Amino acid sequence: MRIGLLVIAGFLFVQHGFAQSDVAQPQSSRTGALATPADWKAVGQLKTRDAKAIKSSTWSIGGETLDRDYTDYQSYKTYLGPLGAKRIRLQGGWSKCEKVKGVYDFAWLDAVIPDAASRGVAPWVELSYGNPIYEGGGEAKLAGHIPTSPEALTAWDNWVRAIVSRYKNQVPEWEIWNEPDLNPTHTGTEIGQFYVRTARLVKSIQPHARLIALGMASVTKLDFVKDFYDELKRENALDLVDIMTYHGYAHNPDSSYPNIEKMRQLVWSYSPRVVFMQGENGAPSTPKAVTIGALRDQDWSELTQAKWDLRRMLGDHGRGISTNLFTISDIHYTAGDHMVGVNTKGLLQTNPDKTIKRPKLAYKAAQHVFTLFDDQVERLPSTKPAVSQETVTAFVYRQTKGNGSLVTLWNGEARPAEEYMPKPTTVTVKVQFTQPVFVDLVTGKIYEIPKKQCQKSGDEWTFRELPVPDYPVLIAEKSSISF
Template sequence: MGNVKPKMANEIDSSNWIIGCETLDRDFANYDSYKEYLVPLGIRKIRLQGGWAKTEKIKGQYDWKWLDHIINDAVKRGLKPWLQISYGNPIYPGGGGSALGAGLPHSEEALTAWDNFATAMVRRYKDRVDEWEIWNEGNFGDNLQNTPDFVAAINIRTIDIIKKLQPNAKVSGLSLGHIDLKYADQFFKILKDRNKLHLFDNITYHDYVYNPDANDLLVEKLRDILKKYDSKVKLRQGENGAPSGPGFGRGALGDYNWTELSQAKWNTRRMLSNLGHDVESSVFTISDIAYTSGPIKLLNIKGLLQSDSTKKILRPKLAYRSVQVVASIFDHSLERITDIHPTYEKKVMVAKDAVRYTKGTDRSLAVYGYIHRKTKQQIYTIWSDEGIPTNINDVKILDFSFINGNFNEPVLVDIITGKVFEIPKSNWSKEGNIFNFKKIPVYDGPILIADKSLITY
């Protein structure tokens, strides 16, 4: 029938998505090289890292020119910065390092300088930034400053500064590198005991796993631990992505024969799995990253845009288009159907707002449902979630039935390509409140069965 029409970021009021614009604080990427691609991607919120060491190279003197340029340009484009206050500053003894895992500030002089820097940053940008993040993956690194106590302490002193200067700011804490339940439990307990946990809007985690659906249970365990201490603080997946090619030494998930196809599948499955579990989702990252220092020394090719070692953008990858398709369809005009479960009997008693579905196979599938808040028309996301995304499309032809479905004219959408297909009338039928679909092609990339009114193509 056509192709999903992209939505500009400034056409979307709000959504579940964040796009990563990280490492600009260490000059591993170039904002000006990719800025024109941000608005057409359809994601309004961008994740930025502030960079203490880049801003304060002489004690007590701040050079904000580099960060002013990025934030002012982003806000002018209608984007919303989520700004991280992070990494240490080696000009201070005990000031920690300026890269991932290099240690937190811990001397009295360094912590005072950190407080001064955080204060100056919030004062400078509070009229343009209302979401902040404290540190990045503080649990990583071979140093004495990566314990829950140290990371909690830097979170506490920093959120106190933010809330004093900007009481209504939303603040993200922890930024946990890989899900470590014991570490998280200790961190939450410290914040709760200090009466600080409730000040956080969300707790962020990063979890790079080869099968993007493999950590769903672990995320729910992390959520349960958080709820034990505070039921209102939310989880946010703050950084995740897959490479577009193989390569040791290129960062997380390097030990697999990735291609642009499997990257696109990974990113969209992770996004839609997060959406299906009510977790905000950040895509890492907008462009490839040319690391020149720290633990990674090669080009990290997790970008949606291909770049070279000079940080020049060469072209969008397939994943750019696939993420663009997700962003154009799934905004906050849709509400998740929370009561949706598989059943093997069509004629069962089902509550009015619940959905039951049969899937015509005993293979593992991810199935999530959404309803438009105004029209009440529905969308279902479906993909094979059994393994790591493959570099071929091994399609299975399956039948589905949805009890309490709601479609006027259903269509099929392939998220990876953005193509929209008619579902012939001979392939679907309605029996009372049951919608039956025959010969639906399913593979390890997401497809949609959606009412046509919800897809602009």
């Protein structure tokens, strides 16, 4: 692995496995890095960790659309381990596996699932979409209908049986369908019936599999969710949901949480054991004239993408929600699907042939989060920092081994901006610090906090006039982070 150093506007990037010229260049003269006071001393750069070096975490990365050949796993696989996510979401692709009735070709998945696992990244596989070789078989695309005819449902069962049997020792989790609420003819009851049918089949083959529902596109269609869980309750099948996934793209990622919380409370009223997971979320990296997909009505850059992704990840994490970051590689949709063009939400910029051009800023930002927030870091939801800016979000963590603490901070008043003046914010919190430092999660740069801005009184620390930007930064125990 090549390791190099690159200085961008005074910030040092430690590079792993890609050339210096490949690193994304900030698109603003401000670089999006902190407007740090001149008397703040930079003391280092965060070291990132490969997935193999991380025992466990809640982070997943999207590997979607391989089932329709819109991305190329062989092109991006060398970036997968160094990213640091411990799981990858894949789509099983019934239509790609079965092009001739009753004949299955799993070669394309055989080239992906074991390889991802060998890189320390566990695959979880979504069972979808339809298969038009069968009458009533549904469509092999986003927003397509589930299979409905007796012949197609039997063929669906046969494919599910084949794919689960083949990968049951390699895939611990199966998600059933994707964004069923995008199709206006689907009902929660109908999807509930289809889910129970499929889930019981998976469990009959792989009893200890974890089952994932529902891949909701929206976080506001609570009637759909209620009808789904009512159907499961009628079928005495509530125990067939281990994880609930939803997407719900929003220009300001912080604005989603009130509706997410309503959904959580609804689902927990049926089954409090269900774990919540953000199943697919991310921001584009290009102006609206270039990208397709969610959030395409606004102009974005690689800087605002990195900021948005950080806010989604740590907003989820601070609320006890796992995250699947969408997605590792730009997606090239073709004619016949829900949309046509390039969805630029990838952490890796692609060439027209879907090979990788270079990592974006968001790739490095995600590495910083995946490195720091593993299973050795514990949330302290009962510890509430006091902040002088009401628009600043803050969460507190501690390391389970040692006494290191972490405090995440960002201003969530609006969607991330290309240029933003950090707001001086005073933070008071009860944590264990010996030598707190300040960490910029976009750049990975680490700073000393001037002594005049820190005060300790008993077990309470006060940090005065910290420059809090519109993306997450940290106050961290210096000895608890690697640089």
